[in-house]
Amino acid sequence: MRIRVERGTEIDDENRFYPIFVSLEDRVCLVIGGGEVAQRKVAGLLRFGAVIRIVAKDLTCRLEERCDGTRVRWIGRDYEPGCLDAVDLVFAATSDVELNRRISADARARKLWCNMASDPEMGTFIVPSMVTRGALNLAVSTGGASPALAREIREKLEKEFGPEWGPYIRLMGYLRKVIQSMGLESSENQRLFRAIAALPILSWIQEGRRGEILRGLQDVCGPRLGIEGLNALLDELWKPFSSSSQPCATPPEPSAT
Numbered sequence: 001m002r003i004r005v006e007r008g009t010e011i012d013d014e015n016r017f018y019p020i021f022v023s024l025e026d027r028v029c030l031v032i033g034g035g036e037v038a039q040r041k042v043a044g045l046l047r048f049g050a051v052i053r054i055v056a057k058d059l060t061c062r063l064e065e066r067c068d069g070t071r072v073r074w075i076g077r078d079y080e081p082g083c084l085d086a087v088d089l090v091f092a093a094t095s096d097v098e099l100n101r102r103i104s105a106d107a108r109a110r111k112l113w114c115n116m117a118s119d120p121e122m123g124t125f126i127v128p129s130m131v132t133r134g135a136l137n138l139a140v141s142t143g144g145a146s147p148a149l150a151r152e153i154r155e156k157l158e159k160e161f162g163p164e165w166g167p168y169i170r171l172m173g174y175l176r177k178v179i180q181s182m183g184l185e186s187s188e189n190q191r192l193f194r195a196i197a198a199l200p201i202l203s204w205i206q207e208g209r210r211g212e213i214l215r216g217l218q219d220v221c222g223p224r225l226g227i228e229g230l231n232a233l234l235d236e237l238w239k240p241f242s243s244s245s246q247p248c249a250t251p252p253e254p255s256a257t
Contacts, residue, residue, distance in 0.1 A: 017126055017143055025049035028086065032079050034059040034105055037117045041091050042066060044127070054067050055083050057092075068222055081106045090114040090250045092123070110169035120144030128155040134166025135173065164205045165239040171201065175217070182224055 029045050031038050034056030042063060045052055052072045054063065059074060067074040075083065079099065084090065090107045092100040097118045104123055107114035116123035121144035128139035129150040138161060140153045179192050199220065204212045213234065217225055 026051055027088040029089045030087040031091045032095055035095060036064060038093040039063050041093050055079050079103060084110055085113060093117040130160055131157045133161055133163060136165050136167050136169045168202050168205055
C-alpha cells in the first residue's frame with residue numbers, strides 16, 4: 001500500500017475509489033456506444049430504474065429492442081460535447097480508446113461523473129463486479145487493475161452466497177420492523193435482534209424447513225410476533241421454490257455489470 005501525504009492528510013494511492021451505493025431511480029444516464037459493452041451497461045442500469053440515453057450511430061439488435069423512446073432513448077449520431085447536457089452520469093463505452101478519453105475529459109470539465117470502459121482507472125467512477133441476492137449486494141473491485149480477477153472473485157462469492165440469501169435478508173428486514181413496532185425498550189429490542197440472529201434461519205431456508213422457522217421465531221418473540229403476517233410473508237418467499245423443498249436449488253440471480 002502506497003501512502004502519500006497531501007496537506008497533512010494521508011491518501012492511499014492504491015485505493016483512490018471511494019466505495020458507495022447510489023440510487024439511480026429516474027436519474028438520466030448517458031451511454032455512449034452501441035456495442036456489447038454498452039449493451040451490458042444498459043442492462044445493468046435498467047435494473048436500478050435509470051433513464052437512459054444512448055449516443056451511437058449503430059446499435060446491437062438487443063439494444064435496439066430496448067429503445068422504447070421513454071425509459072431508453074436512442075440518439076443516432078456521433079458523440080459531441082452537447083450530448084452531456086442535462087445528464088447525471090456518463091458511460092464512455094465505445095471501441096475507440098481516444099474517443100472514450102475525450103468523453104471523460106469533457107465530463108470532468110462539466111463536473112460529471114464518467115465511467116470509462118476502456119481505461120477504468122482513468123474515469124471518475126468504476127462499476128464493480130456484483131453478486132445480488134434480493135436486497136443483499138456484494139460488490140467487488142480491484143480499482144480497475146484487473147477486471148478479470150474481480151470476475152473470478154465474484155464467481156466464488158456467487159457459490160458462497162446462494163439464492164437463499166435473498167429471502168433470508170427480506171425476512172430479517174421484516175422481523176426488524178415488527179420488533180421496532182412493539183414499543184419495547186431499546187435494550188429489549190437489541191436482545192431480540194441478537195436472539196433472532198443466533199437462530200439457524202439461513203440453514204432452515206436452505207433445507208426448506210419452514211416449520212422450524214415459525215417455531216424458532218415464536219420461541220424467541222412469543223405471541224407478540226403476529227403469526228398471520230409472518231405466514232403471509234413466508235408464503236410469498238416460498239413461491240419461487242414451490243417446485244422444490246429447497247430454495248437453494250433455484251438458479252442464482254444474474255450479477256450486475
